[in-house]
Amino acid sequence: MELWYTEQHTDDVRFSIKVDRELHSEQSKFQRIDILESKEFGKFFTLDGLMMVTEKDEFIYHDMIVHVPMATNPNIKKVLVIGAGDGGTVRELTRYKTIEKIDMVEIDERVVELCREYFPQTASQLDEERVNLFFEDGLKFVRNKENEYDLIIVDSTDPFGPGEGLFTKEFYGNCYKALTDDGILVNQHESPYYDYYARSMQSAHEKIVEFFPINRVYQAHIPTYPSGHWLFGFASKKYDPINDLNADAWNILGLKTKYYNTDLHVGCFALPNYVKELLGENIK
Amino acid sequence: MELWYTEQHTDDVRFSIKVDRELHSEQSKFQRIDILESKEFGKFFTLDGLMMVTEKDEFIYHDMIVHVPMATNPNIKKVLVIGAGDGGTVRELTRYKTIEKIDMVEIDERVVELCREYFPQTASQLDEERVNLFFEDGLKFVRNKENEYDLIIVDSTDPFGPGEGLFTKEFYGNCYKALTDDGILVNQHESPYYDYYARSMQSAHEKIVEFFPINRVYQAHIPTYPSGHWLFGFASKKYDPINDLNADAWNILGLKTKYYNTDLHVGCFALPNYVKELLGENIK
Structure with missing residues (x-):
């Protein structure tokens, strides 16, 4: 199985990262929070599906x-x-x-x-x-x-x-x-x-x-x-x-x-x- | 139908562009040449699948x-x-x-x-x-x-x-x-x-x-x-x-x-x- 995180940068542009596993996912009072682990970027997290922070950069x-x-x-x-x-x-x-x-x-x-x-x-x-x-x-x-x-x-x-x-x-x-x-x-x-x-x-x-x-x-x-x-x-x-x-x-x-x-x-x-x-x- | 061009930036990272249509594709003596048309980038062409030039940038x-x-x-x-x-x-x-x-x-x-x-x-x-x-x-x-x-x-x-x-x-x-x-x-x-x-x-x-x-x-x-x-x-x-x-x-x-x-x-x-x-x- 392959797991990919994809962010839609525009309607017509996608950026995707191969994910080893999802570490956590929840809907907080304000937004959806996802924490993922990948080879290329280490751990990273997204808010409402948008990339926030990666360990790599x-x-x-x-x-x-x-x-x-x-x-x-x-x-x-x-x-x-x-x-x-x-x-x-x-x-x-x-x-x-x-x-x-x-x-x-x-x-x-x-x-x-x-x-x-x-x-x-x-x-x-x-x-x-x-x-x-x-x-x-x-x-x-x-x-x-x-x-x-x-x-x-x-x-x-x-x-x-x-x-x-x-x-x-x-x-x-x-x-x-x-x-x-x-x-x-x-x-x-x-x-x-x-x-x-x-x-x-x-x-x-x-x-x-x-x-x-x-x-x-x-x-x-x-x-x-x-x-x-x-x-x-x-x-x-x-x-x-x-x-x-x-x-x-x-x-x-x-x-x-x-x-x-x-x-x-x-x-x-x-x-x-x-x-x-x-x-x-x-x-x- | 949706048509997407995808370039593999690393084994674990993909960049994808929604394509209106493929204008041309051929294998030349040296490489594969593809010419595509998209909304976001206008026309663009790839050599052996790698992005070379887009009209936008x-x-x-x-x-x-x-x-x-x-x-x-x-x-x-x-x-x-x-x-x-x-x-x-x-x-x-x-x-x-x-x-x-x-x-x-x-x-x-x-x-x-x-x-x-x-x-x-x-x-x-x-x-x-x-x-x-x-x-x-x-x-x-x-x-x-x-x-x-x-x-x-x-x-x-x-x-x-x-x-x-x-x-x-x-x-x-x-x-x-x-x-x-x-x-x-x-x-x-x-x-x-x-x-x-x-x-x-x-x-x-x-x-x-x-x-x-x-x-x-x-x-x-x-x-x-x-x-x-x-x-x-x-x-x-x-x-x-x-x-x-x-x-x-x-x-x-x-x-x-x-x-x-x-x-x-x-x-x-x-x-x-x-x-x-x-x-x-x-x-x-």
């Missing part, structure tokens, strides 16, 4: 969502993480001894419980003292926050299902309010390649730029996400991710990373023309 | 294989293209009025004939006066050339089947000899992500660095190739692709490109740490 996403803002402002002390139930984003953040507090707000406690059981690779640091877990709606959580975080990372699912509220104008406005005067907002920004995702990207981008004076988009190669061309949004009140990058300061920390480095930090903001056009940026 | 590959060397040395006058039967590489080259001669060596004349018929989008410039077509083995063609080309572009299939000879030490050595004193060799360099392709990449890289004093690798997002993370090799006798890039000179040409721009030119050489490790480069 989670380092790419987590490197890029954490080290880009941290290398831009090494004085970040208070961080809010929204989503990110697998724990990978928190794991990377805890490598910075200078961070004092990490609040993580995940709507679905079952994702965290299951990742603790099946993905120690990403969930290992969730019990650290600096980490506070909140199982509630991120959209509501940020409503009451003001001038509290130096960095907000939105590590959400796609803008449908439980993640939908995290792509609204109200949410981005509240993030702005919750950030300190030199705060940074980083969010997963979908893909530019297939129309469906590109429209989500454009819609998120248009809303964020209404609030923040500095807005940039950067890219990474994440082969298990649709098209493998994935974007992150970098919105900021003060720091520019390239002009303010202090590569020496970051390199002196001596963090070993499998994807991120400070040359790549600069390089990943250089977008293809068709992506710049989608974002409404002028093309040089 | 051929611009990415062709931008990156041509404009990176051309922007590094705008004085390139004589170019040798090996493989590239679809014509896309030649199309991009002919946009430079300063190029005097383009020799294109494609082993399989049927690929060119079929692309003329089905892919005018890429094959449109193959009849230009400056273009000379040779239907023979690229490996043999370069054996007799000395100090003749300013740029050699190896736009080959993967290193198995008819493309195999284009990944040998003998071939790279002959390319070195065929190049002028400031010559550049660019080749498609496979992907770093799946072991099978990564080994091809390493093997090609190890052989090329034995001949050329300057060796760099750059990357692009090509979603229809395995993993979507595709590499190109840049080997050179004199010009460094970053230090010698004259962005102003290139931008003044006014070429409209959908992927390439001179910021991306610099950015695409910033590789992830795991790729640098595979290439044996020290990690900063």
